[in-house]
Amino acid sequence: MKKLYFLLLSLLCFTGVAMAQTGSITGRIIGSDTQEPLIGASVLVEKTTKGATTDANGGFTITGVPAGTYNLRITYIGYSETRVSVTVTDGGTASLGAVSMRSSALMGDEIVVSATRRPEKLTEAPAAISVISSRDLTELPSFNIGEMLNKVQGVEVVRSGVIGVGINARGFNNAFNVKMYQMTDGRNSMLPGGTGLPAGFYNTTIKEDIERVEVILGPSSALYGPNAHNGIINTITKDPRQSEGTTIVLGAGNQDVLSTRFRHAMVLSPKFAFKVTGEYTQGKDFEFQDTVYNAALGALPEYDVDYKFQSKRFGSALYYTLNENIDIIADYGFGQGSNIGVTSNGRNQINDWTFQYLQGRIVTPRIFGQVYATWNDAGDTYQINARTNNYYALLAAGATQEQAHKYSKTGAKPGEIFAGSPAVAFPGFIDLSHRLNGEIQYNNNFAGFDVIAGLSYQRDVAYSRQTYLDDKAGNIILNQIGGVVQVERKLTDKLKALVAGRVDNHDNYGTQFSPKAALTYNALGGTFRATFGQAYSAPSIQFQEFYANTGALAILGNGAGLTIENTETGAIRTIDRLKVEKVQTYEVGYKGTPIKNLYFDISSWYSESKDFISPLTAITPLFGKERVIKKGDVDVSESAATAWNYYLTYLNYGKVNSWGTDLGLNYYIDDNYSIGVKYSYFNSDITDKENLDNDANGDKKVSDAESSLNAAKHRVNFNLTARNLANNRLFMSLNLRYLPEFDFYSGLQIAAEKGAGSRVPGSNYNYGPLGGFTSVDLSGGYKFTDWVTLGASVSNLFDDEQREYVGSPVIGRLYSVELRFDFGGKKENK
Incomplete structure (x- = not known):
């Protein structure tokens, strides 16, 4: 008994000594610009596995820290990384009080999450990544978010009208481009089912609810799965707990544009917060009447084209804080649009295309999980070229103009219009497709290794009733399941290595493997990187x-x-x-500030594409x-x-190699003025007509369409920005974009120097190559009070003729004016 008593006493003493050798760290993180708490800031005790995330008051507590002196590394999206020295004593609590974080002004200081799915400094990310911030969007007085992507290094943005924006990177664009994978808050935001296209004009997110947009170029399937093979665009919306208040925007512009948007966010209690958003935008596109080819009747002008467009959006989200480490988020979005859509088979009159989603997320420091459903309805959408063919064929068969007008849109059975009248195909689309996604992700640090592991599932159900898919036997259902592991480790204070691998199984294409590897080295005020990535695109x-x-x-x-x-x-x-298209890319680059106030970003890459999918x-x-x-x-x-x-x-090419360089320079003259220059070069051996690997259709020759880059070899962008003028109330921006001429082939759509002003039999009229212009854009605004801001912008200032896309009008000068009201949102600091 005495021995047992002595043993227990010894154990208690040992435990007490062990406890006495550790301490705690507490503090509160606030923004220096707003003096408000920063919720969800990451606080890491360097050279340990200890850390915490700030709560609703910006506070944090880290326990079990061995006695000693440490550096705390504090990171938060949109703010410069902050380091604080702290000394922990035996059994004591080191209180830091309020620590201020400076809003990031210098590009490269920002924290991003998309490159490795964890927070890291922009310059240290092992990928070609750029950021559009909330401030950038606020200072753009336009409803069209896509305009900002023109300023992102390496991104190819083409406009097909007032509201039409196509986004691509590293060439090979076409009228059904799915090469850039788009996400919102970790959710696949592409259209579900049959098309798989970007939601674009029908998306649910308004500009005022965007915290930032992160753009990654290059293969990203290792982390994000199928079809993230050319890059990703990840839109991250605002957390209502960090952005309380009400915003109302009233906008107008030429082409009869009117836009009204609102956002309201409120913290109801320490547990609950919510936000709601909405938008109504309308206008009229530049008029352009394309021609439709008919083998019997010849060239026909498009019939009954409606140039008006409108969009309606609504979103809502409820945030529940279960405890200081667990958030549960439920959100819903609705988007509906009407406009003219360009396809490789002509143009579509899109009427009330509806896109919706419902998402549930759970977020903890170690676990992220989500389940969401996405669905769409094509509304009263139809092919303009099919309706045009119907209309003129009915007139030729003896129908009256009224009969031809009616039945060219509805279709008709034999003899329905008049005795002996022909059958008329329905030109419309039925699309009631939907998609179900689920994902679970875990992250931790084991013996100095940062590990991320995850599983994902996707089920697409395509429903068209044979209006554009061969689904006579019923819905087309495709399942995909994947798993990923990523490991990152610091090899030295400056050298870091990352490896990742993902395995996906597709119902139609079996098992696919997507690896990634990267080395980064900190030097010259930034980070050098060398990366390899392999990705695939399932048709x-x-x-x-x-x-x-x-x-x-x-x-x-x-x-x-x-x-x-x-x-x-x-x-x-x-x-x-x-077959699936596979691409592997080798890339080297550098991001950093080698000279004070100069941000330098360069990426050079070489890609090998196998089984390249043709237009x-x-x-x-x-x-x-x-x-x-x-x-x-x-x-x-x-x-x-x-x-x-x-x-x-659609066909597979044998092999296509491509290469290019993206260069960006941003010089910050002072806190008010900055100058930016961006240049991109792209080329490929697809232009080699002697290489029969590029003979897509097997006719033993390489045609012009099979050898087109569908992109300009060179792109240049210059930007001058002035902020915080006139006592922090005035901001201005000048942007110049140079786009050289280039040929573009996509199905029936041709825009090329060869054959300009004529028609290849079976194709639409060739108006000549795209591009060949310099666009000058101006924008600015003045903040009259803390809650009233007036902004204005003009693109194509000198009203040059700009053609950027096939089947699209010449785009002239566009201007807009917006009045923004910001109410409330300030929290009382305690």
Whole structure:
């Protein structure tokens, strides 16, 4: 008994000594600009695994810290990294009081999360990454967020009208571009089901609710899964607990543009906070009447085109703080738009296309989990070219103008219009597709290794009822499941290594592996990096299952392979089914401030693409005797063939190599003025017409369409920004963008120097190459009071003729004026 008593006493003494050898650190983090608490700031005790995240009052407590002197590394999105020295004594509590963090003014000081899915300084991220901040967006007096991406290094932004914006990087653009993966708050924000396209004009997020936009260039599948093979655009919205108050914006511009937007955020209690957002925007696009090719009737002007556009958006989110380490977030978004959409098969009249999502998230320091559903409804959308063909064919068959107007849009059965009247195909789309996603992610530090592991699931259900997909047998359902592991470790004080690998399983394309590796080295006021990444793009459901027959041509998806018969000779040839497109990219770069006030960012890269997916490509001659008789093993000769049909589909190239450099310089003259210059170069061996690897359709020659970069080789952007003038009330910006001429081929759409002013049989009219202009844009604003700001902007100041996209109008001068009201939002510091 005495021995047991002595043992217990010894254990207690040992425990007491052990406890006495550790202490605690407490403090509160606030923003120096607002003097408000910064919620969710990360506080790390360097050279240990100890850390904490600040609570709703900006406070934090770190316990169990061994006695000694340390540096605390404090990071927060939009603020410069802060380091504080602290000494911990045995059994004591080191209280720091209020620590101020400075709002980031110098590019490179900002904290980003998209490169490695954890907070890190922009210059230390192992990727080509850029940021558009909330301040950048606030100082843009326009509803069109896409305009800001023109200023992002390496990003190719093309405008197809007043509101149409196409986003691409590193070339090979087309009218159905899915190469840039888009996310919002960790959620896949691409359209679900058949198209898989960016939500674009139908997205649910308003400009005033965006905290920042992070853009990564290069393969990102290792972290983000399928189709993140050219880069990602990650939009991060504002947390209502950090951005209380009400914002109302009234805007107007030429082209009859009117825009009204609002945002309201409120903290209801220490547990609950919420936000609601809304927008209504309308206007009229520049008028442009494209032509439609009909094999029997020739060139036809588009019929009954409506140039008006409008968008409606609504969003809401509820934030629940279960405890200081667990947040539960539920949010819903609704977006609806009407406009003209450009496709590789002509143009679509989009009427009330609706996009919605419902998302639930749980966020802890170690675990992130989410489940969300996304769905859309095509509304009263139809193909303008199909309706045009219907209209003129009905007139030629003897219908009156009133009959042709009505039935060209609704379709008709044989004899429905008048005795002996022909059947008329319905030109509209039905799209009630939806998608379900789930994800779980875990992060921790083990013996100096920062580890992230995660699982994800995606289920797409495409529903078109044969209006544009071959879904006669019912909904098309595709499942994808993936797992990822990323490990990062500091090898020395300056050298860091990262490796990551992801495995995905796709119902149609089996197992795919996406690795990534990076080395970063801190020197010269920044970070040098060398990276390797491999990614893949699974053909979208549309590429696999597209099914359209206009009576002049047929577009067939190539998910199962096609068999073609020559009706004159009986010869049979086959087209291989689509395979996934794979790309591996080697990249070197540097980001940092080698000279005081100069931010320097350069990336040079080389990519190898295997089974490159082509734009929509003709596989039979226009007036030939060939017809498609099988899709996979299914006979489609009766349903697909007509006397005038020729066939288009999507194909794989053998191999395409590309390379380029993106260079950015930002010089901060002082706290008020900065100058930025960005330059991008892009090239590829796809232009080599002697390389039959680039013969997509197997006709033993490389055509102009098969050898086009679909991008300019050079792009230049210059920006001058002035902020905090006139007692911090005035801001201004001048932007110059130079876009050289370039050819563009995408299905029926051609914009090229060769054949300009004419039509290749079966294609739309060729107005000549795109680009070839310098655009001068001005914007500015004045803050009359803390709650009233007036802003104005003008793009294409000198009203030059600007054509940036196929099937689109010449874009002239655009100007807008916005009045912004900001009410409330200040918290009482205690």
